[in-house]
Amino acid sequence: MAENIELSPKPRILVVGGGYVGLYVAKNLEAAAEAHGDIVTVVDPLPYMTYQPFLPEVAGGSIEPRHALVSHRQHLKKTEIIQGSLTAVNHAAKTATVDVDGESVEIPYREIVMAAGAVTRTFPIPGLAETGIGLKSIEEAVEVRNRVLSLIEEGSTMTDPAARERALTFVVVGGGFAGIETISELEDMARAAAAQNPRISREDLRFVLVEAMGRIMPEVAADQAEWVVSHLRSRGIEVLLNTSLADATGGRLQLINMPDKTPAQTFESDTLVWTAGVMANPVVRQTDFPIEERGRIQANAKLQIEGPNGVVPNAWAAGDVSAVPDLTGGGVGGMCVPNAQHAVRQAKLLAKNLKASLYGEGEIAEYKHENLGAVAGFGLFKGVARIAVPKYGDLKLRGPLAWLAHRGYHGMAMPMFERKYRVVSDWVAAGIFGRDLTPVDGLESPRALFEASAKPKK
Numbered sequence: 001m002a003e004n005i006e007l008s009p010k011p012r013i014l015v016v017g018g019g020y021v022g023l024y025v026a027k028n029l030e031a032a033a034e035a036h037g038d039i040v041t042v043v044d045p046l047p048y049m050t051y052q053p054f055l056p057e058v059a060g061g062s063i064e065p066r067h068a069l070v071s072h073r074q075h076l077k078k079t080e081i082i083q084g085s086l087t088a089v090n091h092a093a094k095t096a097t098v099d100v101d102g103e104s105v106e107i108p109y110r111e112i113v114m115a116a117g118a119v120t121r122t123f124p125i126p127g128l129a130e131t132g133i134g135l136k137s138i139e140e141a142v143e144v145r146n147r148v149l150s151l152i153e154e155g156s157t158m159t160d161p162a163a164r165e166r167a168l169t170f171v172v173v174g175g176g177f178a179g180i181e182t183i184s185e186l187e188d189m190a191r192a193a194a195a196q197n198p199r200i201s202r203e204d205l206r207f208v209l210v211e212a213m214g215r216i217m218p219e220v221a222a223d224q225a226e227w228v229v230s231h232l233r234s235r236g237i238e239v240l241l242n243t244s245l246a247d248a249t250g251g252r253l254q255l256i257n258m259p260d261k262t263p264a265q266t267f268e269s270d271t272l273v274w275t276a277g278v279m280a281n282p283v284v285r286q287t288d289f290p291i292e293e294r295g296r297i298q299a300n301a302k303l304q305i306e307g308p309n310g311v312v313p314n315a316w317a318a319g320d321v322s323a324v325p326d327l328t329g330g331g332v333g334g335m336c337v338p339n340a341q342h343a344v345r346q347a348k349l350l351a352k353n354l355k356a357s358l359y360g361e362g363e364i365a366e367y368k369h370e371n372l373g374a375v376a377g378f379g380l381f382k383g384v385a386r387i388a389v390p391k392y393g394d395l396k397l398r399g400p401l402a403w404l405a406h407r408g409y410h411g412m413a414m415p416m417f418e419r420k421y422r423v424v425s426d427w428v429a430a431g432i433f434g435r436d437l438t439p440v441d442g443l444e445s446p447r448a449l450f451e452a453s454a455k456p457k458k
């Protein structure tokens, strides 16, 4: 047990996870909780919420990494913040166990909100864990940007053709929104970096997008997805549909055709970004909450946790960690799909329902949200969008208009005015001066220079 963790003695509304759901639940609840003598506590291993839709633009150097983050301390002034990871919940005893700096802390609570999100879903592919990288955190996005820019610099001076080819081949696995945005942002950035380097020509760079299904981006209409494929190909990006990664040992990537699993191509790369799906945070299995077959916490449309034995009192869930019924009749398997559109709206309703349940303020309501469509950016002035217009159907956009819709939507959706301002400033600066193409090397060994200077000289 941690001896030196000071906890508020007030009855606690414990929010597990300070991402989209956690940030908005805490923000919308903290004042009411304080007024009633309670405290909202957010537990998260990170001191910030990550605006994940901006990760491809961070990887592509259009947004400064810190600007895609929302500080908990700065924006949750009345909330108790505990930087740690939930390891277990004993809801029967109303106690959560949290790992804080390697020490186990028991946190009692009155109500609990499960908002621990999703994690990258992988498959047991040899070599993937050692050579691949996800795109779910700001650290990963920063690493991808630095790696691509550094490899362009290193590759440009290499004399061995095989080593040069390996360094200048960039691969993304997964043809969903995240994968398509990532490969196109990287291509845009890499071409701009190569244009500044006289030792590199356009033909030296290779970009490969691998997708196991026969189409990409299920969030947009089939004709739009086809347009995206031809758009990416026109930019020199190889889009390999019905193709899967079978082996990545030592950076030697073996691809197979799907579904018959016959060998496709084999080549080498130092950059393998994995964006082929997410799954509910597995920590939910360390709780006594009902879990459905896909590993999510079962919830009802009021965002209360509910299992085969009925509603679990004093327990709530929303966002990617939960299976919430989609009352519009859409969704996959009748459940809301994991996206920010749902996460934000569920969080706001959850806070209202919790206030209604605890303090009698208002009525408990059910969650129902008609899909607003989808917007995606593919680098400067390029994008695709499907915007739902009530009564008129879908407005389909592509090119600069879609890109503007993407920036407009996400600029507005970024939480907190000061964060919006920082992100929009980045966009304006990049519009005037171009992308920032400076790689920051040596982040993993920041003391190396100092050590070299401080060591006694012979």
Ligand SMILES: Cc1cc2nc3c(=O)[nH]c(=O)nc-3n(C[C@H](O)[C@H](O)[C@H](O)COP(=O)(O)OP(=O)(O)OC[C@H]3O[C@@H](n4cnc5c(N)ncnc54)[C@H](O)[C@@H]3O)c2cc1C
Binding pocket: 016, 017, 018, 019, 020, 021, 022, 043, 044, 045, 046, 048, 049, 050, 051, 052, 053, 054, 055, 056, 084, 085, 086, 087, 115, 116, 117, 118, 135, 136, 177, 178, 281, 283, 318, 319, 320, 321, 338, 339, 340, 341, 342, 343, 375
């Ligand atoms: C690259 C990328 C691009 C995306 N683009 C879009 C888009 O364009 N549009 C869209 O609608 N959606 C998009 N999404 C999806 C969207 O970001 C998620 O659906 C949304 O973040 C879900 O919110 P959440 O609060 O459930 O989870 P998250 O925002 O992931 O928050 C979960 C929080 O829980 C914390 N946590 C994890 N484990 C623990 C633990 N053990 N204890 C305590 N806390 C824990 C995490 O640190 C995190 O802060 C994108 C996602 C990615 C990865």
